[in-house]
Amino acid sequence: MDGTRDDPEPVLQAVGIDKYFGPVRALTNVHFAARAGEIVALIGDNGAGKSTLINVLTGVLPHDGGEIVFDGRPVRLSSPQEARALGIETVYQDLAIAPHLDAVANIFLGRELRLPGPLGALGFLDRRRMLKETEEQLGRLRVRVPGLGRRMTTLSGGQRQGVAVARAVMWASKVVIMDEPTAAFGVAQTGQVLDLMRQVRDTGIPVVFISHNMPHVFEVADRIVVLRLGEIVEELDPKSASIDDAVRAMTGSTRFTGVGIKAEFVARTGEGRSVGNA
Amino acid sequence: MATPNAGSATQQPAVEATPIGQRLAALLSSGFTFLILAALCLVFAVLQGAKFANPNNAQNIAIDASQLLLLTVGVTFVIVTAGVDLSVGSVLIFSAVVAAKVMVRFAGSAEEVRAYEFPNQEVAIPLGLAAGVLAGTAWGLLNGVLITKLKMPSFIVTLGTLGMALGAAQLLSNGTTIPNVPQDVQLKLGLRELVGFDVGDYRIRLTPPVLVATIVVVLAALALGRTRFGRYTYAIGSNAAAARRVGINVDRHLIKVYGLSGLLAGVAGGFDLLRFGTASVGSHQADNLAAISAAVIGGTSLFGGLGTIGGSVIGAFIPAVLRNGLVISGVAPFWQQVAIGAILILAVYLDQRRRRAEERM
Ligand SMILES: Nc1ncnc2c1ncn2[C@@H]1O[C@H](COP(=O)(O)OP(=O)(O)OP(=O)(O)O)[C@@H](O)[C@H]1O
Numbered sequence A: 001m002d003g004t005r006d007d008p009e010p011v012l013q014a015v016g017i018d019k020y021f022g023p024v025r026a027l028t029n030v031h032f033a034a035r036a037g038e039i040v041a042l043i044g045d046n047g048a049g050k051s052t053l054i055n056v057l058t059g060v061l062p063h064d065g066g067e068i069v070f071d072g073r074p075v076r077l078s079s080p081q082e083a084r085a086l087g088i089e090t091v092y093q094d095l096a097i098a099p100h101l102d103a104v105a106n107i108f109l110g111r112e113l114r115l116p117g118p119l120g121a122l123g124f125l126d127r128r129r130m131l132k133e134t135e136e137q138l139g140r141l142r143v144r145v146p147g148l149g150r151r152m153t154t155l156s157g158g159q160r161q162g163v164a165v166a167r168a169v170m171w172a173s174k175v176v177i178m179d180e181p182t183a184a185f186g187v188a189q190t191g192q193v194l195d196l197m198r199q200v201r202d203t204g205i206p207v208v209f210i211s212h213n214m215p216h217v218f219e220v221a222d223r224i225v226v227l228r229l230g231e232i233v234e235e236l237d238p239k240s241a242s243i244d245d246a247v248r249a250m251t252g253s254t255r256f257t258g259v260g261i262k263a264e265f266v267a268r269t270g271e272g273r274s275v276g277n278a
Numbered sequence B: 001m002a003t004p005n006a007g008s009a010t011q012q013p014a015v016e017a018t019p020i021g022q023r024l025a026a027l028l029s030s031g032f033t034f035l036i037l038a039a040l041c042l043v044f045a046v047l048q049g050a051k052f053a054n055p056n057n058a059q060n061i062a063i064d065a066s067q068l069l070l071l072t073v074g075v076t077f078v079i080v081t082a083g084v085d086l087s088v089g090s091v092l093i094f095s096a097v098v099a100a101k102v103m104v105r106f107a108g109s110a111e112e113v114r115a116y117e118f119p120n121q122e123v124a125i126p127l128g129l130a131a132g133v134l135a136g137t138a139w140g141l142l143n144g145v146l147i148t149k150l151k152m153p154s155f156i157v158t159l160g161t162l163g164m165a166l167g168a169a170q171l172l173s174n175g176t177t178i179p180n181v182p183q184d185v186q187l188k189l190g191l192r193e194l195v196g197f198d199v200g201d202y203r204i205r206l207t208p209p210v211l212v213a214t215i216v217v218v219l220a221a222l223a224l225g226r227t228r229f230g231r232y233t234y235a236i237g238s239n240a241a242a243a244r245r246v247g248i249n250v251d252r253h254l255i256k257v258y259g260l261s262g263l264l265a266g267v268a269g270g271f272d273l274l275r276f277g278t279a280s281v282g283s284h285q286a287d288n289l290a291a292i293s294a295a296v297i298g299g300t301s302l303f304g305g306l307g308t309i310g311g312s313v314i315g316a317f318i319p320a321v322l323r324n325g326l327v328i329s330g331v332a333p334f335w336q337q338v339a340i341g342a343i344l345i346l347a348v349y350l351d352q353r354r355r356r357a358e359e360r361m
């Protein structure tokens, strides 16, 4: 079993990150790492700063202190493209898809394939090749998107999310970050996404997984990092810690120990596969 | 999906069943404007017979529609990005005035020109037309820069440049029609028969304005529908934040789009000289709204992300056919505006209904 603390070198690392929104301190001295071969869950209450940390790590937002280390080198990410160029792919909480375009167009958005020859030089798109590559990749990942040629507005919320997840997994070469990727999913699709995360992890690409769903987190994560009010307060090992421990760490109290949550956890995992990883 | 084992658990029959119905509904309502155009032609043809339905008249309609067509094409790109360009009519006027002034200035000495002699017109006419196109492009780029760099709504910026361009055109022309423009711009260029053939008693001529408008329409349709430029135009109108996240340089693209709209308004300004041999500041002041109406009638959504050049072409031909048919029928052509207004409301209503049906999840 991998996932022990200091095995491989971190691929992507936040070192003492501070982030302010005006006077509001959203992140305080955050240390966070994603290592090859692990799914690291980032959990915390609403407004804890999870999305902000992701936005900093992917070049969407500038940070005010600390640094980002990628493959052992400090990097400055001043735009999301720079993060993508490094092989960091993200499913953003707001999905970042263009709803009037179809799935293929969204998957290739910003990296369109052009026709060979002079037409391509003029900017003409190779729509057939983009469709073919999308089908191949999605098939390989065993992701199903109904109607690849349909406008995203005509897909359900879960299906849109499926496209966003597929896009990230398809292009990532170094790190995949997923901010609430299962929020709109039904049971079957959630199982698919969790499987997908394991698949990606097993190819050696670390996965950062943000979710409010503790059963999901405990099902797939190799390591759980808890953020509270912009600070990392605890790191949990899902094999030894309980959901109660996680909730306590997130809320900073013991008042909300949820028997209900635990029951749900058992029910969910009982229906599917074993909790352990491949 | 090709893989046989793909998603055994995720069958979604309810969602899979809709596309055919959806596509039918989409076809019906996007075909609606085409039906209106066809119905108008049919009605006038039945009522007026060969007076309306003859090749010469078709050609008149095409020439009449050519300017609005150019403006509509430019405005379509802008509206697809979820913006609007109110300045195109004024920019057209400004470009026409600049083109005319440059022609007058370079066609000969002041005395020669006043005596209607234009020794240098071979140079002056193309120079003037080019200056007009450049002037239009400059206004468009200015719109784009102000909108993106000052982060101002396009409605406000182009409302501002609408006034500025019109005022500047009036200053340049002293508020009147520019005198002493070389007549050959109209007689030898605008009315030039590039290709001509006889159909019965009628002679069909392909003239430069119609040729240019046709080329612009074809290129624009390809650019919007088939190229990366078009794809980015839709993406920005659909979700600008997402476009930014995937690395599209949204500001630069928007500047290009507004520049294109200005450029086409500049070309349309040149058409004033080709068609009428002069530039006047009195007309075209409502062309901006006509172009926006045409684009919207043609299915372009003011909220961005939707629209096609084909639809806009139909939208631009409806007023031309109406005006022409009403004049031939001896009806006051002002009815054209009344009808266009009604068609606009109806088209958008049907479009909204279709979209609501399509997007309910
Ligand atoms: N653009 C912004 N401007 C000002 N404040 C912001 C901005 N984005 C986030 N914040 C603030 O920063 C804090 C952290 O927000 P963030 O979105 O990172 O939380 P989160 O952990 O992702 O929450 P959730 O689980 O609800 O998604 C919050 O207090 C939020 O109000």
Ligand SMILES: [Mg+2]
Pocket: A050, A051, A052, A093, A179
């Ligand atoms: Mg969040």
